[in-house]
Amino acid sequence: MFLILKDYGLNAPFNRKYSNKLLYGSFKTDFCLVTERMEEGSETAVVVKNLVKRFGAFTAVDGISFEINKGEVFGLIGPNGAGKTTTLRIISTLLPPTSGEVRVFGNDILRDADKIRRIISYLAEEAGTYRNISGKEYLSIIARIYFDSEEASKAVEEAIEFSGLGDRINDKMKTYSKGMKRRIQIARVLMTKPKLAILDEPTAGLDVFHAQYIRNIIKKYAENGGTVILSSHNMLEVEYLCSRVALMHQGHIVIQDKPQAIKNRLNASNLEEAFVKVVAS
Amino acid sequence: MRKIIPLIEKEVKDLLRDPRIYIGLIIPVIMLPLLGSIMSTAVSTSIQTSMVVLKIAVIDADKTRLSKEFLNLLKNTDMSVYEIDGTDLNSAINWMRELGLEFLIVVEKGFEEDLNNFRVANIRVYAIIYSVGLGSIGKYNAFQTQLQNYIKIFSDMLIYRLNPNVNAETIRKPLNFTFHSILKNNVVKIDPQTFLSQFLMGYSIIVPMILFILSISVVQMAATATAVENEEKTLETLLTLPVSRYEILVAKLLGSSIISVIGGVLFTMGFLIYFESMLKMPGMDISTSFYQVLPPIHLESFLLLGISIMLSIFFITSLGVVIGALSSDVRMANSLLGFVIIPIMVPFFLILYGDPKVMPLAIKLVIYAFPTSYPTLIAREMIINPIPVEAIFGIPYSIVITTVILYVTSLIMSPEKLLTLQHKLRARTVGKEKRQ
Structure with missing residues (x-):
């Protein structure tokens, strides 16, 4: 069974009036699954509607739509080149969409980019660090962009705490390992208390311990009301962190639902198996 | 402005702690006096020994x-x-x-x-x-x-x-000629030929020489600092912060300029010590007392020279920032630098060896188009003539052109546009290298 709603306005009065919301997947694949009942009274953090992004003749994102509720951890999963990073870059105001609509807490991605940058925090997949600045100095520089000096000092202390770097926080970042750099970046992202944290492969390249550490930080952040959209290749991580996931393939969303619902529907024992089934089909 | 200060701090700290930068800043203060002293000593010793x-x-x-x-x-x-x-x-x-x-x-x-x-x-x-x-x-x-x-x-x-x-x-010698030079409204007892040759060796060479070498290091530093943001993947994070692209570039400009000014002061100190050692060399009959008989230079002229040097540094830095922004890595930035440095240096030499007042209009326009020309113009005119009006107009012009360059760069400073431009430039550079 296929269901396509072309004029599905997620911010339309219809949706606010009726709590029964419908989500839909790809228009262009045969594998289009729909349905999810959302909590009554939930506030929408991100709305992505018919989003298309082309780079010349190549279409990286091809008409995807989804929405994320406030306080939710939403996962984008998919193979390399599926369009996950492009989608995250668009939401974080780095790339303009070719067509479609993206709203973050009601702000349009093109018209209100400045407003959006004040309420989001983005972690790029390969986010680098400044070689000759210490971790503490880096956090302080970022904090002072967002807060006044007193608030910034408090935010830096908090960030140092959950970076778990101890005394190494005072060392130049060129001396940090990959895991330490990632931890300082996660600390940077969450320190500013963004309404929406956009994390592209937050644990990529980290060992089990560091990955676990970062997952716990993200989990705690979401439990305190923060909204997160993340992409990951690690299905265990996605299952552990995300309340809902969208599986992307060749620029389309082929399925989106709660991890358990996806596993049930595809008769898979875990999300990895479901992922393989979806991509293979 | 509150948001720019942390960004400037980042630039200054990151640059100043970079061994490639701070070694470059310290070297002139040590190397130039050392070089001057070695040359002076070597020449003196050589002459004295040979005379004996x-x-x-x-x-x-x-x-x-x-x-x-x-x-x-x-x-x-x-x-x-x-x-x-x-x-x-x-x-x-x-x-x-x-x-x-x-x-x-x-x-x-x-x-x-x-x-x-x-x-x-x-x-x-x-x-x-x-x-x-x-x-x-x-x-x-x-x-x-x-x-x-x-x-x-x-x-x-x-x-x-x-x-x-x-x-x-x-x-x-039945006829005795006493030569005088009239500088501004002052009659100075100096042979015009002596004045011109010594002036060329002195004032009018120091400023262009310092600017010339400083410009190369400044543009390279600014380009590297910006290209590193691309290379180390820190630019993406920067562009998602709640600061405008223009503010990011201004912070980069000011940060790099602060380091440039420090570098400029150190370089000038080193160069002046070197120059003094050269004056003391046998055979280099430039007497320091020559400068004492020159008419005094007004404070306003020095102020104007200082401002024009600062604006020149800002302009050069802004070009470095543009090059860095358009480069995907430091290597690409360095290969693009040549395209900018050479045309900027041309006016230097035009002013150094010619008189802009008598040059054709087209060449004059080329000279006045570059803010880097004004310090050289002011330096050569401040002793012998009132400061030319073009140089005074050059100050607001330099501010405007630097602001325009930064503003235009901020407009193209979106990852998509930068990636497209970087791709085109890379293709062109690689193509050129292959043809060579």
Whole structure:
């Protein structure tokens, strides 16, 4: 069974009036699954509607739509080149969409980019660090962009705490390992208390311990009301962190639902198996 | 503004702690004075040593009383004089080479007869060039000065013979010209030729030289600092912060400029010490007292020069930032620098070696188009003329052009546009390298 709603306005009065919301997947694949009942009274953090992004003749994102509720951890999963990073870059105001609509807490991605940058925090997949600045100095520089000096000092202390770097926080970042750099970046992202944290492969390249550490930080952040959209290749991580996931393939969303619902529907024992089934089909 | 300050702090700290930068800043303060001192000492020592042991060969083809007196005159100086019996030039030169003699004086036959008849007596001088260098120039100059003394002694002798009561100096130089130069409204007792040559060596070279070298290091530093943001993948994070693209670029400009000014001050100190050492070198007859007789320069002129140097640094830095932003990595930024540096340096040399006032309009426009031209213009005019009005208009112009460059760059500073531009530039650069 296929269901396509072309004029599905997620911010339309219809949706606010009726709590029964419908989500839909790809228009262009045969594998289009729909349905999810959302909590009554939930506030929408991100709305992505018919989003298309082309780079010349190549279409990286091809008409995807989804929405994320406030306080939710939403996962984008998919193979390399599926369009996950492009989608995250668009939401974080780095790339303009070719067509479609993206709203973050009601702000349009093109018209209100400045407003959006004040309420989001983005972690790029390969986010680098400044070689000759210490971790503490880096956090302080970022904090002072967002807060006044007193608030910034408090935010830096908090960030140092959950970076778990101890005394190494005072060392130049060129001396940090990959895991330490990632931890300082996660600390940077969450320190500013963004309404929406956009994390592209937050644990990529980290060992089990560091990955676990970062997952716990993200989990705690979401439990305190923060909204997160993340992409990951690690299905265990996605299952552990995300309340809902969208599986992307060749620029389309082929399925989106709660991890358990996806596993049930595809008769898979875990999300990895479901992922393989979806991509293979 | 509150948001720019942390970004400027980031730039300054990241640059200042980079060994490639701070070593580059410190090197001129150590290397230039060291270089000047080494050169000065080497040249002085070389000249002094060579003067002490200056060996001269003499062939007396005349063998008369006067020619012998001339030889005695030579022997009474600090030089070692070797008399050669034969008159064959080739064997004399070979012999000189064996003994390491440098000069050969040949007193021709008829020397005494010519002098007694008040005709010019001919003496041939040969110099074997063993090495080329400042030491050799100084040595040759000193030898020539010695020869001039002999001319004076012989002319005194001849004049005395004609009339013992006459002042020989009056006969030799019956007209005395006293040269004056008029600078602005001041009459200064300096030969215009001396003024022009020494001025060119002094004021008008220091400023362009400092700016020239400083510009290269500034543009390279700004381009590297910006390209590193692309290379190290920190730009994406920067672009998602709640600061505008323009503010990011202004922070980069100001951060790099602060380091440039520190570098400029250190470089100027090093260069001035180097220059002073060069002035003290034998053979470099630029006297420091020359500058003391020049008319005083008004404080406003120095202020204007300082402002124009600062704006010039801002302009150069903004170009470096643009190059860095368009480059995907430092290597690409460095290869693009040549395209910017060369055209900017052209006005430097046009002003240094020519007078913009008499140049064709098209060249004038090229000169005035670059904010880097104004400090050089002001530096050369501030002593001899009132500051040209073009240079004063150059100040707001420099501010505007730098702001426009930054604003336009901020417009293209979106990852998508940058990636497209970087791709095009890379394709062009790679294509050019392949063709070469």
